[in-house]
Amino acid sequence: MDDDQLVKLSAIAHRRKVPSGQIIMSDQEPASFFANLISGTVKLTKTTSDGRQQIVGLLFPPDFLGRSFRPSNPYFAEAASDLEICVFPKDAFERLAGEYPELEHRLFERTLDELDAAREWMLLLGRKTAEEKVADFLYLLARRSLLTHCADHATASFELPLSRADIADYLGLTIETVSRQLTRLKTSGVIRLINNRLIEVPSLDALSLVAGQDSPHPY
Amino acid sequence: MDDDQLVKLSAIAHRRKVPSGQIIMSDQEPASFFANLISGTVKLTKTTSDGRQQIVGLLFPPDFLGRSFRPSNPYFAEAASDLEICVFPKDAFERLAGEYPELEHRLFERTLDELDAAREWMLLLGRKTAEEKVADFLYLLARRSLLTHCADHATASFELPLSRADIADYLGLTIETVSRQLTRLKTSGVIRLINNRLIEVPSLDALSLVAGQDSPHPY
DNA sequence: CGACATGTTGAACCTCATCAACCGACGTGG
DNA sequence: CCACGTCGGTTGATGAGGTTCAACATGTCG
Numbered sequence: 001m002d003d004d005q006l007v008k009l010s011a012i013a014h015r016r017k018v019p020s021g022q023i024i025m026s027d028q029e030p031a032s033f034f035a036n037l038i039s040g041t042v043k044l045t046k047t048t049s050d051g052r053q054q055i056v057g058l059l060f061p062p063d064f065l066g067r068s069f070r071p072s073n074p075y076f077a078e079a080a081s082d083l084e085i086c087v088f089p090k091d092a093f094e095r096l097a098g099e100y101p102e103l104e105h106r107l108f109e110r111t112l113d114e115l116d117a118a119r120e121w122m123l124l125l126g127r128k129t130a131e132e133k134v135a136d137f138l139y140l141l142a143r144r145s146l147l148t149h150c151a152d153h154a155t156a157s158f159e160l161p162l163s164r165a166d167i168a169d170y171l172g173l174t175i176e177t178v179s180r181q182l183t184r185l186k187t188s189g190v191i192r193l194i195n196n197r198l199i200e201v202p203s204l205d206a207l208s209l210v211a212g213q214d215s216p217h218p219y
Numbered sequence: 220m221d222d223d224q225l226v227k228l229s230a231i232a233h234r235r236k237v238p239s240g241q242i243i244m245s246d247q248e249p250a251s252f253f254a255n256l257i258s259g260t261v262k263l264t265k266t267t268s269d270g271r272q273q274i275v276g277l278l279f280p281p282d283f284l285g286r287s288f289r290p291s292n293p294y295f296a297e298a299a300s301d302l303e304i305c306v307f308p309k310d311a312f313e314r315l316a317g318e319y320p321e322l323e324h325r326l327f328e329r330t331l332d333e334l335d336a337a338r339e340w341m342l343l344l345g346r347k348t349a350e351e352k353v354a355d356f357l358y359l360l361a362r363r364s365l366l367t368h369c370a371d372h373a374t375a376s377f378e379l380p381l382s383r384a385d386i387a388d389y390l391g392l393t394i395e396t397v398s399r400q401l402t403r404l405k406t407s408g409v410i411r412l413i414n415n416r417l418i419e420v421p422s423l424d425a426l427s428l429v430a431g432q433d434s435p436h437p438y
Numbered sequence: 439c440g441a442c443a444t445g446t447t448g449a450a451c452c453t454c455a456t457c458a459a460c461c462g463a464c465g466t467g468g
Numbered sequence: 469c470c471a472c473g474t475c476g477g478t479t480g481a482t483g484a485g486g487t488t489c490a491a492c493a494t495g496t497c498g
Binding site: 348349392393395396399 | 453454455456457
């Protein structure tokens with residue numbers, strides 16, 4: 001994105017803090033803004049009429065939050081932790097997107113990535129065991145942590161961005177099963193639990209093996 | 220899409236028949252074309268290293284098949300029945316998309332629809348029971364059949380586009396469970412099985428109820 | 439210190455997967 | 469023409485993986 005666009009973007013933007021648990025975008029009401037995630041984690045959730053919930057997407061910085069060309073979302077966006085976001089009014093942003101085809105193109109690419117991620121997760125939800133699900137989730141986070149804290153690439157350590165309940169909703173499990181599988185992975189030595197939220201992975205390859213990944217993802 | 224575009228599109232297109240079971244696009248090799256689905260059903264599948272399979276998307280006419288701005292797919296596209304498709308060479312199509320922003324915009328919109336569908340399916344895969352899954356799938360097909368055979372909108376009848384094995388792979392179940400749930404729905408009177416592939420739904424509302432839909436979808 | 443939220447562990451139960459037999463339709467070859 | 473194998477689908481018996489319910493542990497905040 002060139003300077004001109006960045007200037008115009010920041011002109012219409014403003015920062016906002018959001019406390020954990022707050023709904024950012026709701027199912028029925030129209031989405032009136034776009035936003036860039038500066039810090040924190042956003043979960044996209046869907047719920048059945050009787051209250052069963054499923055997380056259908058996670059957003060980490062610097063992910064983008066919004067709904068292009070549609071009046072409203074078919075899901076909720078909720079702060080899974082305290083957030084900082086950078087908000088753009090929807091109409092102004094879309095005017096800008098009309099001016100700069102590059103911008104729309106970038107949004108398109110991001111949407112394709114989200115689609116790929118969603119489909120990858122469908123395989124996990126439909127066909128993997130509880131142990132594989134948990135290991136897969138941890139493997140995902142471990143790889144993410146390598147991108148930022150670029151360490152030696154064989155081990156990793158990171159903080160869980162979600163509570164047990166949210167992890168369960170992400171993996172299509174119950175909190176009890178998540179907890180049990182975590183202790184299983186701990187006792188089998190695949191991970192170390194420093195505290196409830198902090199995790200160490202001595203061997204990424206070992207973790208990837210438990211996750212049942214097609215191919216150990218290179219980084 | 221205006222006439223000019225349609226003319227140029229058809230100039231680079233050619234028809235092709237594809238027998239059931241054939242792989243159209245593969246995981247690793249680059250996707251070299253786009254295609255419009257004229258008749259038949261295409262399944263998008265992902266597979267774990269040990270052979271468990273999950274269908275991550277279904278395409279019906281007049282859906283569009285292809286991968287914008289990416290060299291290859293992270294999944295397979297396979298003919299779930301005999302097909303007729305209308306093929307566009309990738310480079311020619313992308314040149315055209317560059318000329319007509321409208322075209323890229325349309326592709327974007329379709330991708331958003333696919334993303335919504337994928338996320339809806341994540342809720343099904345992660346949180347619904349076998350009975351709800353099967354009922355939900357049938358409800359989906361029933362609504363689709365109303366769009367074409369526009370009948371009285373309270374009942375429906377249609378042909379299953381998938382084998383039991385494919386239905387199982389779509390719902391994250393086994394063929395046995397799919398079969399059992401179908402006979403359950405039959406004996407409880409929610410559906411009628413005319414033959415293995417032909418289904419009648421006396422009451423869409425009753426089916427939607429079993430499917431555990433948030434809201435009975437109006438049509 | 440007690441109340442509440444979050445997480446862990448245990449025991450019982452249930453849904454769904456697994457394994458196996460069976461059925462009907464179809465195509466092939468003797 | 470009929471035996472035969474194959475394929476797609478159904479049905480039954482059994483068992484395992486996860487859910488459910490409940491108790492307990494830990495941590496935090498008033």
